[in-house]
Amino acid sequence: MIKIAIINGPNLNLLGKREPxxxxxxxxxxxxxxxxxxxxxxxxxxxxxxxxxxxIDKIQETGFDYDGIILNAGGYxxxxxxxxxxxxAVTTPVIEVHIxxxxxxxxxxxxxxxxxxxxATFAGFGMDSYRKGVEALLEIIx
Numbered sequence: 001m002i003k004i005a006i007i008n009g010p011n012l013n014l015l016g017k018r019e020p021x022x023x024x025x026x027x028x029x030x031x032x033x034x035x036x037x038x039x040x041x042x043x044x045x046x047x048x049x050x051x052x053x054x055x056i057d058k059i060q061e062t063g064f065d066y067d068g069i070i071l072n073a074g075g076y077x078x079x080x081x082x083x084x085x086x087x088x089a090v091t092t093p094v095i096e097v098h099i100x101x102x103x104x105x106x107x108x109x110x111x112x113x114x115x116x117x118x119x120a121t122f123a124g125f126g127m128d129s130y131r132k133g134v135e136a137l138l139e140i141i142x
Contacts, residue, residue: 001043004137005062006032006130008048009055009074015099022100024126031127039134052076056086063090068137070130072097077112087117093140095133098123 008028011018016027032046045066047058055073062069063086071094076083087094094117101124102109115121119140122132 002041002068002138002141003043003045003066004068004070004134005045005047005058005066006070006072007055007058007062008046008072009052009076010050012072012074013048013050024099026127028127031130035130035134038131042134052080052082056082059083059086059090059094063087063092063094066092067141068092068134069094070097070133070137071095071114071118072099072130073114077102077114078109080113084114084117087114093119093137095119095136096121096123097129097133099126099129100124 012028015023016025036044045062049055049058055076059069069092073080073083077098096112096114096118102112103123112121120136122129125132
C-alpha cells in the first residue's frame with residue numbers, strides 16, 4: 001500500500017474558521033475524509049503543528065519510509081531555511097501545496113524558501129491543491 005504523509009504548518013488547524021474569504025469554510029479534517037475516499041489504495045497520515053521544529057521532526061520521521069509527503073508549511077514557507085534543508089535531507093519526494101495562490105498575495109508571501117527543495121508546487125486551487133499534490137506523487141512513484 002502506498003503511504004503518503006500530509007503535513008500542515010502553523011494556523012492551518014484553523015481552516016474553516018480562519019479568513020474564509022481566502023481559505024474557505026471547510027476544515028482540513030473534513031476535507032481529509034474526502035481525500036481518503038478518493039484514494040482508498042493510499043494509506044494517509046495527517047499531521048499539523050504550529051511549531052517549526054515539530055514539522056522538521058515529522059518530515060525526518062516520514063522522509064525515509066513513506067512514498068511521499070505533501071507539505072503546506074503555512075507561514076514557514078516564506079522564512080524557513082531549516083525546512084528547506086530538511087526536505088533536501090530526506091529521500092521521500094515532497095510536494096509543496098498552498099490553498100491560496102501565494103504569488104498573488106502580499107509581497108512577503110510571494111517567495112517560497114522551500115520550493116526549490118520540493119518536487120512540485122500547487123497553489124491557488126483551494127483544498128484541491130492537496131489532491132493535485134497526491135496526483136503528482138502518484139506520477140513520481142510510478
